Structures are given as C-alpha cells and as structure tokens.
Amino acid sequence: MKSFFGKMYLTLVLIFLYAPIATLMILSFNQSKSRSHWGGFTLEWYTGLFENEEIMAAFRTTIILAFLSALIATILGTAACTGMQFMKKRERSFIMGITNIPMLNADIVTGVSLMLLFIASRVSMGFSTVLLSHITFNIPYVILSVMPRYRELNRSTYEAALDLGAEPVYAFFRVVLPDLMSAVLSGFLMSFTMSLDDFIITHFTQGPGFDTLSTKIYSEVKKGINPEVYALSTIMFLTVLVLLFFVNYKPWGKQPTGQIKVMTKREVIVSSSGRGGRL
Amino acid sequence: MNERRNSFLAAPYLVWSIGFILIPLIYILYFAFTDASGTFTIGNVSAIISYVNIRALMLSILFSIASTFICLLLAYPLCLILTTVTSSSSAFLSLIFILPMWMNSLLRTFAWQNILERKGVINGILLFLHLPPLYIINKPPAILLGMVYDFLPFMVLPIYNSVSRIDKDLINAGRDLGADYFQILKGIIWPLSLPGVISGITMVFVPSLTTFVISDILGGGKILLIGNVIEQLFTQDSDWNAGAGLSAILMIFIVFSMIITAKYDREDIS
Structure with missing residues (x-):
C-alpha cells in the first residue's frame, strides 16, 4: 500500500517535470501557428528551420x-x-x-x-x-x-x-x-x-x-x-x-x-x- | 610534488578571478554609493524604502519563502520514496532530474503559459472532467508554480544526497527497539538529513528571491519582483547607480545565505 502511494507520487512529480517538455515537443509538430489550438501534424517547422537565417545565426x-x-x-x-x-x-x-x-x-x-x-x-x-x-x-x-x-x-x-x-x-x-x-x-x-x-x-x-x-x-x-x-x-x-x-x-x-x-x-x-x- | 614555482600555473586563473569576480562586485558597491557624476551618496541604496521598491522586495521575499516551503514539502517525501522504491535510484534520480535541464530553461518556463492559459491544457482537462476552469495565468500562483518547477531539483538533490547516506543500521536499530515509522522519521532520518535540507533551502531561496525571468514570462509583466525592478533599471532606464544600489541590497541576502551554507557544511564534516 505504501509502495503504491510512493509510485503514484513519483509519477505525479515526473508528469510535473516533463509536462512542459512534452508540450514543446507537441507544439513543434503543430500546423497552427497559434499556441492554443491543434491544427494538424506538420514537419514544416523542421524544414523551415534550416532556412531561417536569424535562428540559425543565433544557434551558431x-x-x-x-x-x-x-x-x-x-x-x-x-x-x-x-x-x-x-x-x-x-x-x-x-x-x-x-x-x-x-x-x-x-x-x-x-x-x-x-x-x-x-x-x-x-x-x-x-x-x-x-x-x-x-x-x-x-x-x-x-x-x-x-x-x-x-x-x-x-x-x-x-x-x-x-x-x-x-x-x-x-x-x-x-x-x-x-x-x-x-x-x-x-x-x-x-x-x-x-x-x-x-x-x-x-x-x-x-x-x-x-x-x-x-x-x-x-x-x-x-x-x-x-x-x-x-x-x-x-x-x-x-x-x-x-x-x-x-x-x-x-x-x-x-x-x-x-x-x-x-x-x-x-x-x-x-x-x-x-x-x-x-x- | 613540492616544487613551489609550479604554482604559477594557477596565476592566470587567480588574475582572472580577481579581475572578473572580485572587482566586478566592488564595482557594484562603487556604483551603489555614488551618483552619475561620481560623488558619494546613499540615495541609491536608501531608494529601497520607496513604496514601489519595498513592495517589490517584500513580494519577492514572500514568493521565495512560499516557493522554498513548497519545494521542501514536495521534495522531502520524494527523497524518502526514492531511497526505498528503486534499487538503482541514484542513476535514475540524476537522470530524471537532470534531463529536463537540457531543454532551454526559458522555453520550459514559457511552456507553462500553454499549460495554464485560459484555453490551455489544464483547462481542457478540467472541462473534460466537468470541473470549473482555473484561471491562474498572469497571476501570483502561476509565478509560484514557475518557481517551484524551475527550482525543485535544487531542493531534491541535496536532500536526496543526505537521506541516502544515512546508515541503514541506525534505522534497523530504531525498528528493533520498537519505534514505528514516524518515530524513526522524527528521531533518526529528519535530524540526519538536516544539512541537506538547509542547503536545499538556501539553493531555492536565492534564485527565487532574485528571479526576473519567471515573473516576466508567467506574470504577464504585471507583477514586479525586486529582480524585475533591477533588470528594468539596468536595461531600460540605463540608471546603473540606482540598479547597483538595489543589487547591493540583494547581496546582503546572498551573503547571509552563503554564511548559513558554509556553517552547515562545516558541521556536516565533523
């Protein structure tokens, strides 16, 4: 019983720690530029990234x-x-x-x-x-x-x-x-x-x-x-x-x-x- | 290795650290106690008692006390669980707590906007469960959450370090003598983990007290903490003397927490 609560607590902390990361990853595939709704799956941000000179310069x-x-x-x-x-x-x-x-x-x-x-x-x-x-x-x-x-x-x-x-x-x-x-x-x-x-x-x-x-x-x-x-x-x-x-x-x-x-x-x-x- | 002349190898770093660590701190004090023309004044430091500044400082202190307390409340049971649940918990722990730090910390904080906003993830879930929505974005609870999220690892790591080093024989002896779990917790584990708790507290308190990024991103720019005031003085108003004056006040808190850390470090060794 104690170990059940322990694992549940651990899971909750993990969700807390990783929720923002999961959110960012999902958004990187979001067709819609608006953050608040899902416009379908896309890879355009990944392909566009390498042509965006501003971001690539900051990255370099x-x-x-x-x-x-x-x-x-x-x-x-x-x-x-x-x-x-x-x-x-x-x-x-x-x-x-x-x-x-x-x-x-x-x-x-x-x-x-x-x-x-x-x-x-x-x-x-x-x-x-x-x-x-x-x-x-x-x-x-x-x-x-x-x-x-x-x-x-x-x-x-x-x-x-x-x-x-x-x-x-x-x-x-x-x-x-x-x-x-x-x-x-x-x-x-x-x-x-x-x-x-x-x-x-x-x-x-x-x-x-x-x-x-x-x-x-x-x-x-x-x-x-x-x-x-x-x-x-x-x-x-x-x-x-x-x-x-x-x-x-x-x-x-x-x-x-x-x-x-x-x-x-x-x-x-x-x-x-x-x-x-x-x- | 006893040729003393070889110690010259440390000379470049010594010069570097004096030039880029000590002298810059002296500059803070110099700018804090002079005005734009270079004459002595205490106006920059005493500006802390103006309504806006003292309000920001008090708010920062309240926020950092609250975030330190919540981090401690979350981290302590977590560390107790981690020492019992998993067998190779040390590797596991460093993995789960350090991995998130490899994603840009500004972006991770920013992602909470998405999770918390009016039509965000949390309200989506609440709506689905037919529960009333939660509007905390751009309000103090969102800033507090951001602080807890960003600084929780700083509380977990030192506490885990000291809890996992407690001799299992002590706990077994306590149990043999008839103590129940809470007596063991109160009489053995808590006192022995105190050095970790203290260093965790100072490690969460200082960054919570001085942050301007979290309040900027999750507070919608409406809630001014002392870090925001200093940041604006430097980057927007270019009033370096005033900014240095308030930074000097912050240094008092930092020095104080350094002294506490050093004191408990020493006790930890003996």
Missing part, C-alpha cells in the same frame, strides 16, 4: 560561444588545479573561496557586476564581453570537477616518472593528465551545458545586434515564439539524450574507469561539499 553563436568558453575555462581551470597542488593550504583555500562566489551568487548579481565592469572600463559590449563572462562562470565548474580527482590521484607515478628522468611537463602530459582526463572532460561538458542554457548573465553583458538562442527566445516571448524554435530545441534535446546515453551507458562494453558526469550547478556544490568540504 550559441554553439561557438559554448564551445570557446568551455574550452578556455577547461584550460585555465585545469592549470589552476595543477598549480594549486603546489600551494600552501591557506593560499589554496583563498582561491577556492573566490571560486565559490559565482556558484552561490545570484545570476542577476553576477550579470550586473560584469556589466558594470564593462561599462566602467568603457568596453563596447558584444560577443567578446559575453565570452569573457561565460568563461568566468564556467571556470568554477572545471575546478570543482578536477580538484577532487587530484585528491584521489596517486602521486608516486608522477614522482617515478621524474626519477626515471622525465621532464616535469612531459611527465604531466604522459602520467598525470590521462588520470585526470575524465574529470577534465566532465568539467568541459558541464561548462558547455551551462553556457548553452545561460540567459541571465548573457542578457546583461550582450550588446545590440547580438543574440544567443536564449536571448532570442526572451525577446520573442511577448510577441509569440516562432514554432521553428520549438523544432530546434526538440532536436537539441533529443541529440543530447542520445549523446548522454552513449557516453554514460555503453550498452556493449564495460563502463569506462572514470565515468564522465554531467552535473548541474547546484549538484556540483552538493557533491563537492559531500566530499569532506569545499576546501
């Missing part, structure tokens, strides 16, 4: 931005974690303290603070300011993903490599980095996701004529969203679903040693604090 900007910011954040963040291994505990906790600020801060405050920085330094806002901002909020994900792995790392392999005459840089790339790789990749994927989905910080640091998918959607909310946007996000959602499936659930072989995890902002905080505190 979003992907390029996500890729570049994740890449730069991954390099800076991994280097920072490596450097921190050689620091005293006090210096390390100072850096980790700063790292936690963007994670716990409200996005609107982060966005506004960066906007003020750009205004005060008289930088004209556009792709570059958004890129700088995205790198800034992405680095903490990389650090919080890579730092725990460093703690689990066996240092003697690195020292053995040095004893055998390897240059430190060579030893790092041949011995340390392979062990870190899955954590580095997780950090990259998380950064990519955060950048892809960000609206608030982009909203405050963008300039005129610049649009990511999120800002485009926001500007269209009042006048009605083009159904081609539903089609695009349905495609993106299903792509990610398939990718996640292949990355994490390899149906044919054994699991990779270090599983690549994709986590959300808050989950990172939770899991990093779960591992004996955030430094």
Whole structure:
C-alpha cells in the first residue's frame, strides 16, 4: 500500500517535470501557428528551420560561444588545479573561496557586476564581453570537477616518472593528465551545458545586434515564439539524450574507469561539499 | 610534488578571478554609493524604502519563502520514496532530474503559459472532467508554480544526497527497539538529513528571491519582483547607480545565505 502511494507520487512529480517538455515537443509538430489550438501534424517547422537565417545565426553563436568558453575555462581551470597542488593550504583555500562566489551568487548579481565592469572600463559590449563572462562562470565548474580527482590521484607515478628522468611537463602530459582526463572532460561538458542554457548573465553583458538562442527566445516571448524554435530545441534535446546515453551507458562494453558526469550547478556544490568540504 | 614555482600555473586563473569576480562586485558597491557624476551618496541604496521598491522586495521575499516551503514539502517525501522504491535510484534520480535541464530553461518556463492559459491544457482537462476552469495565468500562483518547477531539483538533490547516506543500521536499530515509522522519521532520518535540507533551502531561496525571468514570462509583466525592478533599471532606464544600489541590497541576502551554507557544511564534516 505504501509502495503504491510512493509510485503514484513519483509519477505525479515526473508528469510535473516533463509536462512542459512534452508540450514543446507537441507544439513543434503543430500546423497552427497559434499556441492554443491543434491544427494538424506538420514537419514544416523542421524544414523551415534550416532556412531561417536569424535562428540559425543565433544557434551558431550559441554553439561557438559554448564551445570557446568551455574550452578556455577547461584550460585555465585545469592549470589552476595543477598549480594549486603546489600551494600552501591557506593560499589554496583563498582561491577556492573566490571560486565559490559565482556558484552561490545570484545570476542577476553576477550579470550586473560584469556589466558594470564593462561599462566602467568603457568596453563596447558584444560577443567578446559575453565570452569573457561565460568563461568566468564556467571556470568554477572545471575546478570543482578536477580538484577532487587530484585528491584521489596517486602521486608516486608522477614522482617515478621524474626519477626515471622525465621532464616535469612531459611527465604531466604522459602520467598525470590521462588520470585526470575524465574529470577534465566532465568539467568541459558541464561548462558547455551551462553556457548553452545561460540567459541571465548573457542578457546583461550582450550588446545590440547580438543574440544567443536564449536571448532570442526572451525577446520573442511577448510577441509569440516562432514554432521553428520549438523544432530546434526538440532536436537539441533529443541529440543530447542520445549523446548522454552513449557516453554514460555503453550498452556493449564495460563502463569506462572514470565515468564522465554531467552535473548541474547546484549538484556540483552538493557533491563537492559531500566530499569532506569545499576546501 | 613540492616544487613551489609550479604554482604559477594557477596565476592566470587567480588574475582572472580577481579581475572578473572580485572587482566586478566592488564595482557594484562603487556604483551603489555614488551618483552619475561620481560623488558619494546613499540615495541609491536608501531608494529601497520607496513604496514601489519595498513592495517589490517584500513580494519577492514572500514568493521565495512560499516557493522554498513548497519545494521542501514536495521534495522531502520524494527523497524518502526514492531511497526505498528503486534499487538503482541514484542513476535514475540524476537522470530524471537532470534531463529536463537540457531543454532551454526559458522555453520550459514559457511552456507553462500553454499549460495554464485560459484555453490551455489544464483547462481542457478540467472541462473534460466537468470541473470549473482555473484561471491562474498572469497571476501570483502561476509565478509560484514557475518557481517551484524551475527550482525543485535544487531542493531534491541535496536532500536526496543526505537521506541516502544515512546508515541503514541506525534505522534497523530504531525498528528493533520498537519505534514505528514516524518515530524513526522524527528521531533518526529528519535530524540526519538536516544539512541537506538547509542547503536545499538556501539553493531555492536565492534564485527565487532574485528571479526576473519567471515573473516576466508567467506574470504577464504585471507583477514586479525586486529582480524585475533591477533588470528594468539596468536595461531600460540605463540608471546603473540606482540598479547597483538595489543589487547591493540583494547581496546582503546572498551573503547571509552563503554564511548559513558554509556553517552547515562545516558541521556536516565533523
């Protein structure tokens, strides 16, 4: 009896979580442009999507931005974690303290603070300011993903490599980095996701004529969203679903040693604090 | 690994984080306490007590208390169920709660307009069941629903983390000593899950307090929260000093919730 109610409750929560997603997917096949009635099944939004230069431009900007910011954040963040291994505990906790600020801060405050920085330094806002901002909020994900792995790392392999005459840089790339790789990749994927989905910080640091998918959607909310946007996000959602499936659930072989995890902002905080505190 | 000079690898990030995390926050304070000509004033910060602003702030606080409370009410039983019902619940849980986040969050919030509107999905179902229709779109309940929808995962994940880590032997010992389910819940599970509950509360409270997107999309632009006021000051009025003044007030709440989180983190370790 208790388990019956449990399952029912679980089902209700699932319906709550997925109702909007199902709605969007259904709308992407709706012939009628009006949201409120069903005009029959169509694929025209899917075919029209690729000819809509405005949406495709916003899509390209979003992907390029996500890729570049994740890449730069991954390099800076991994280097920072490596450097921190050689620091005293006090210096390390100072850096980790700063790292936690963007994670716990409200996005609107982060966005506004960066906007003020750009205004005060008289930088004209556009792709570059958004890129700088995205790198800034992405680095903490990389650090919080890579730092725990460093703690689990066996240092003697690195020292053995040095004893055998390897240059430190060579030893790092041949011995340390392979062990870190899955954590580095997780950090990259998380950064990519955060950048892809960000609206608030982009909203405050963008300039005129610049649009990511999120800002485009926001500007269209009042006048009605083009159904081609539903089609695009349905495609993106299903792509990610398939990718996640292949990355994490390899149906044919054994699991990779270090599983690549994709986590959300808050989950990172939770899991990093779960591992004996955030430094 | 004891060559200290290698710590220079962290230097680029250190410079970056000072330049793009710390200095921008200082700029908020600088703009908050100066006027357009750069002279000192407390007018931007004290503007919070004007009728419009204090009303928006109070409304935001009410909304975020309500959404935090509802999230807690929904999430706690859910976490208890998840630890008992499914065997591989950890993988299952991360899957069901994280998957929705791969669809653009603005679009997901926007989809609630469709579900809630006058001739929307819910009213279609209610009509079919011969029940009276529900008109909540562009009203406070719709905003509250949007907040609960967007931030529920932030409550579920930390609570689930702490509930699933409770030693099963403790619960079994309680049962052997004759405690019924509610005594076990009250005496063992609840106290041990408290750190998760506290971090869940702060994680839902801050984004609910500061949102402007949800109230914009589901409130029809008629309900002003403090986030909306700040957003309009920055993007429509270009009054950066006034916007920074109100942002500085928000920072007080954020710092407060950071302190609470940090305090419970430390207790969690010991």
